[in-house]
Amino acid sequence: MVSRVIPVDPFDLVLFGATGDLARRKILPSLFHRFQIAQFSPQSRIIGTSRSKLDKSGFQAFVAEAIREFGQEGETGEEDIAAFVQLLDYVPVDAKDDTGWLALKSHLRADVIRVFYLSVGPSLFPEIASRLSSCNIATPESRIVLEKPFGHDLGSAQALNGALRDHFDESQIYRIDHYLGKETVQNLMALRFANSLFEPLWNSTHIDHVQITVAESIGVAGRGEYYDRSGAMRDMVQNHLMQLLCLTAMEPPSRFTSNAVRDEKVKVIEALETVAQGDLARGQYRATPGSAVADSYLDHAGDPNSRTESFIAMKVQVANWRWAGTPFYLRTGKCLRARESEIAVYFRDPPHNIFEGADGVHGNVLVIRLQPDEGITLRTTIKDPGPGGMRLTGANLDMTFADSLPEAGRPQDAYERLIMDVIRGNQTLFMRGDEVEAAWAWADPIIDGWSQSGDAPQPYDRGGSGPEDSLLLMHRDNRRWRTIGA
Structure with a gap:
């Protein structure tokens, strides 16, 4: 309907x-x-x-x-x-x-x-x-x-907020992040807070780790000099991925109002531990040998010696009771295998396997897909149909919105929803000034760390999954990234 x-x-x-x-x-x-x-x-x-x-x-x-x-x-x-x-x-x-x-x-x-x-x-x-x-x-x-961008660092964000508040009250200011207008992002809140199935399990006791991926298949051609002043950390992590992390990790707000929701998001950002340089990987795409596509990041950056990253992956810890011991792995990059954005919540393996000799008893995986096809899937373990004993296999419970809710019509573009929220005076899906500043306060020491070290980003081939260090970031924790474009 x-x-x-x-x-x-x-x-x-x-x-x-x-x-x-x-x-x-x-x-x-x-x-x-x-x-x-x-x-x-x-x-x-x-x-x-x-x-x-x-x-x-x-x-x-x-x-x-x-x-x-x-x-x-x-x-x-x-x-x-x-x-x-x-x-x-x-x-x-x-x-x-x-x-x-x-x-x-x-x-x-x-x-x-x-x-x-x-x-x-x-x-x-x-x-x-x-x-x-x-x-x-x-x-x-x-x-x-x-x-966006709402500043280049904490100091510039504070100056911008101060200049705006000289003329407008915070209740009049709408800082737009189009990721928050996506149907699936809002469905993440409905999934958590309108279903008793998930919220009791939404903590470190039951969740092993969370992966948040925003992969892009295009490069920086046409905006290379602008991008080179920001890089993946400033362009994507400090805002888009931060918002997805906050909505995944935040406590239930007391009510669904703009300030109640944003209060809980700020608490998540303030609980983030500083990421050590050993817990992140930076990359810069290069021309793939033998490929017809010959351009690299440096062809567009304006600086042939640029050390700006077009890819970043990191392990993030939320230092509070709900998430202690459950890492969040974030990654984003240009010129990867496919255009894909998703949040994957990995539940812990069952504590005891009663099926002797049966392989495949693993924790469930809840995947919230933002693009290209918005929807939610839950990976479950079931018996492999047919005779021959208790063989186990995986199966998806799939809710692709276009398939399960065809009567809803085409999905709204994020800008459609957000602009109408401005007209209505609803700030729930917009970033508050203190939220922006808290995100920069977390990001700045990470950026300063690699700037002081002088380390160059690791090269990676166009059309792949990022630099080798990104894979090692997961492997050393005995985990694996989900395959981009699978």
């Missing part, structure tokens, strides 16, 4: 960086799909702004073409596009000077929700926030949405 769509209250959404790549590929198509299912009230409007000297009709044509190119296949009918672009307006604004701000103010209404979406580089966040305040464009009820 398809859930009933409840329209949101009328809004004016001002999209800074409206002609940029993120807006074109993600934000504008996501808004269009929400409009298609009648989630917008008729009075809602989207006002694009950037330095580009477009007019209203030019912006409407730009958005229409973006939807045709990046919208969901089969859902980009010209009639719907024509109706959607009637909600659009455009005002040229230069974030670094006075150009356009008063014109923007004149386009906004006083009796609707105001959302300011900053799809721009983080260096512009403080300037735009200041202008919105000094020009009396932002109201106490307005909401401001920010894309």
Whole structure:
């Protein structure tokens, strides 16, 4: 049964960086799909702004073409596009000077929700926030949405948070991490806290270890110089993987409210032990010998001697009663065998094997898949069908959402859900300022450690599973990574 769509209250959404790549590929198509299912009230409007000297009709044509190119296949009918672009307006604004701000103010209404979406580089966040305040464009009820990165280290994150709080209350600030908008990430909370089957077992007594993998098959071509200033640790671990770890490890919140959930996430980050350099592996992809694909990370980095990692794996310990003795293994990288994101929870082996001579009595594995096919599977041990004694084998209890819930329709893009949550004023799936700072406080000593050592990342072949040191990280604990792309 398809859930009933409840329209949101009328809004004016001002999209800074409206002609940029993120807006074109993600934000504008996501808004269009929400409009298609009648989630917008008729009075809602989207006002694009950037330095580009477009007019209203030019912006409407730009958005229409973006939807045709990046919208969901089969859902980009010209009639719907024509109706959607009637909600659009455009005002040229230069974030670094006075150009356009008063014109923007004149386009906004006083009796609707105001959302300011900053799809721009983080260096512009403080300037735009200041202008919105000094020009009396932002109201106490307005909401401001920010894309990562939220700083480069703890000091810059604190400075950014301070600059934002000079003009906006924390309750108005929405730091967006699109991983938190994925259906399966939210289903992780439902799985844990709405089912008595799992939560009593969700601790170190019953769980041997947890693997969190975010693998990408593409490299850094086209954004190499930017990526080289961050690397996998800053680009992925400090935010995306940290969020997945927090939702997996956090205590049950007292209620499902934004601050209650985020309070528990902060407690997890504060309980993380510093990762020793011997408990991590860093890698940098290289051209695969004999392959037609000849480019390496260094071909795009801008620095032929770069020591920035395109892959990182680490063993993380959560120092609290629930997780003492149960490690979390994190890994992420570019140019790996397949595009895949998942959380794999390995339960401990049964304490005693009553099946004499039977192999395969192992702990269950719960796998929460984020991409490419969202769903949940539970690996169980069963009797191998047929005669011949008690032979054991493994079987999956599979809940791939597209198969088990076909009536729900296509899955929402993460941006669709998160933007609607901004309109509703629901901050549950957004990062709070103290959460960002706690994550940097944990990450900074790890980065400083390898920077001081001067160790170069280990090379690894494109299309593989990462550097050899990553495998050794698991093997020495008598464990193995799940195979990427299996």
